[in-house]
Amino acid sequence: MAKIGSVMTPAGRKALLLGSGELGKEVALELQRYGVEVVACDRYPNAPAMQVAHRSHVFNMLDPDELRRVIEAEKPDHIIPEVEAIATPVLVELEKEGYNVTPTARAAWLTMNREGIRRLAAEELGVTTSPYRFASTREEFDRAVKEIGIPCVVKPVMSSSGHGQSTIKSEADIDHAWAVSQEGGRAGAGRVIVEGFVKFDYEITLLTVRSLSGTTFCEPVGHIQEDGDYRYSWQPQPMSPVALEKAREIARKVTDALGGYGIFGVELFIKGDEVIFSEVSPRPHDTGMVTMISQDLSEFGLHARALLGLPVPEIRFFGPSASRAVVVEGDTDTIEMDCLEKVLEEPGVQMRIFGKPEINGHRRMAVILATADSLEEARAKADRAYAKLKVNVLPRSK
Ligand code: AMP
Numbered sequence: 001m002a003k004i005g006s007v008m009t010p011a012g013r014k015a016l017l018l019g020s021g022e023l024g025k026e027v028a029l030e031l032q033r034y035g036v037e038v039v040a041c042d043r044y045p046n047a048p049a050m051q052v053a054h055r056s057h058v059f060n061m062l063d064p065d066e067l068r069r070v071i072e073a074e075k076p077d078h079i080i081p082e083v084e085a086i087a088t089p090v091l092v093e094l095e096k097e098g099y100n101v102t103p104t105a106r107a108a109w110l111t112m113n114r115e116g117i118r119r120l121a122a123e124e125l126g127v128t129t130s131p132y133r134f135a136s137t138r139e140e141f142d143r144a145v146k147e148i149g150i151p152c153v154v155k156p157v158m159s160s161s162g163h164g165q166s167t168i169k170s171e172a173d174i175d176h177a178w179a180v181s182q183e184g185g186r187a188g189a190g191r192v193i194v195e196g197f198v199k200f201d202y203e204i205t206l207l208t209v210r211s212l213s214g215t216t217f218c219e220p221v222g223h224i225q226e227d228g229d230y231r232y233s234w235q236p237q238p239m240s241p242v243a244l245e246k247a248r249e250i251a252r253k254v255t256d257a258l259g260g261y262g263i264f265g266v267e268l269f270i271k272g273d274e275v276i277f278s279e280v281s282p283r284p285h286d287t288g289m290v291t292m293i294s295q296d297l298s299e300f301g302l303h304a305r306a307l308l309g310l311p312v313p314e315i316r317f318f319g320p321s322a323s324r325a326v327v328v329e330g331d332t333d334t335i336e337m338d339c340l341e342k343v344l345e346e347p348g349v350q351m352r353i354f355g356k357p358e359i360n361g362h363r364r365m366a367v368i369l370a371t372a373d374s375l376e377e378a379r380a381k382a383d384r385a386y387a388k389l390k391v392n393v394l395p396r397s398k
Pocket residue numbers: 130153155160161162195196197198199203225228229267278279
């Protein structure tokens with residue numbers, strides 16, 4: 001029988017969050033609703049999830065020795081990766097030693113690198129993807145661009161949120177794309193994927209939950225990305241029954257191959273009735289923040305429930321909803337979210353301020369959520385609220 005004992009006693013459950021951003025913060029809160037002890041980790045202090053966790057550790061999660069040291073000191077019941085930048089081979093070893101990794105250590109390892117998940121989906125599972133080549137040197141890169149053809153998209157195999165990503169629209173963009181890709185990857189990168197450009201009608205995230213109850217799907221989340229980073233999302237994205245069925249089939253296939261319990265964000269491109277797999281996060285997805293207003297259990301609530309080994313018999317969808325990311329640019333530790341009485345004046349609008357301690361460049365700092373009777377109205381409402389928000393970027397306090 002599934003049981004959860006008193007918090008912070010040997011009978012209780014302890015979760016170690018690897019990554020403490022806005023998504024991790026919501027997972028921490030949801031776990032605490034079940035009386036779980038939450039230990040938050042990230043490479044910088046006062047990260048959003050640390051502000052609501054029982055305790056925290058600040059270290060470089062890409063360092064295998066440090067990662068092992070923290071996990072062995074904490075001995076968590078659940079290790080929950082919330083970002084990609086983790087020394088995942090250590091998780092694979094620790095899982096063999098008896099630790100429980102959400103959803104599985106292999107899923108975290110395969111999805112940390114675009115090559116792992118792309119080869120699994122396209123070459124092992126036979127799922128439709130864009131055509132692709134991998135390249136580690138300039139020579140291989142030039143050959144890959146020639147073989148895939150222009151237009152094509154270039155991404156470091158280890159990067160996220162659009163870092164190092166660019167589109168080659170003509171031969172003149174080739175040098176720039178290579179240079180950008182070499183700056184944007186995470187440590188140890190350099191290798192890139194060159195993908196054929198997909199002229200999709202729209203793109204979705206299909207949030208897919210694997211739990212004791214089997215596989216359950218959320219309504220599809222539509223979204224718009226700018227510079228490889230999400231700006232707007234909404235739910236439900238209207239889809240033809242054929243495309244929806246195909247999307248679910250692909251999501252089921254890919255998530256079954258990754259295994260374990262938890263939520264997955266399956267990213268898909270849709271063109272007519274054709275569905276093309278892009279990638280998958282074995283954890284909550286940023287575009288899925290819309291579920292904080294659209295569902296009885298948000299993607300974070302679903303993740304917590306599934307990974308704790310509890311059933312998810314149903315996901316109740318409340319109705320058309322939208323989210324608008326608040327991305328702020330600057331170099332400071334002090335910003336003000338201003339005019340909030342205007343932002344929140346309409347019914348059916350909510351806001352989450354993440355509490356990130358500083359900005360250096362551009363950073364997602366908050367999200368506005370809206371719900372209404374129609375998708376158009378939900379999106380318009382989120383846009384109206386966003387337009388009323390004023391963000392004051394002030395000088396550093398220290
Ligand atoms: P990713 O980091 O792979 O999720 O890419 C970020 C965004 O870039 C996607 O959500 C798409 O909007 C766009 N994108 C990525 N790959 C392609 C592609 N092969 N064709 C067209 N657009 C793409």
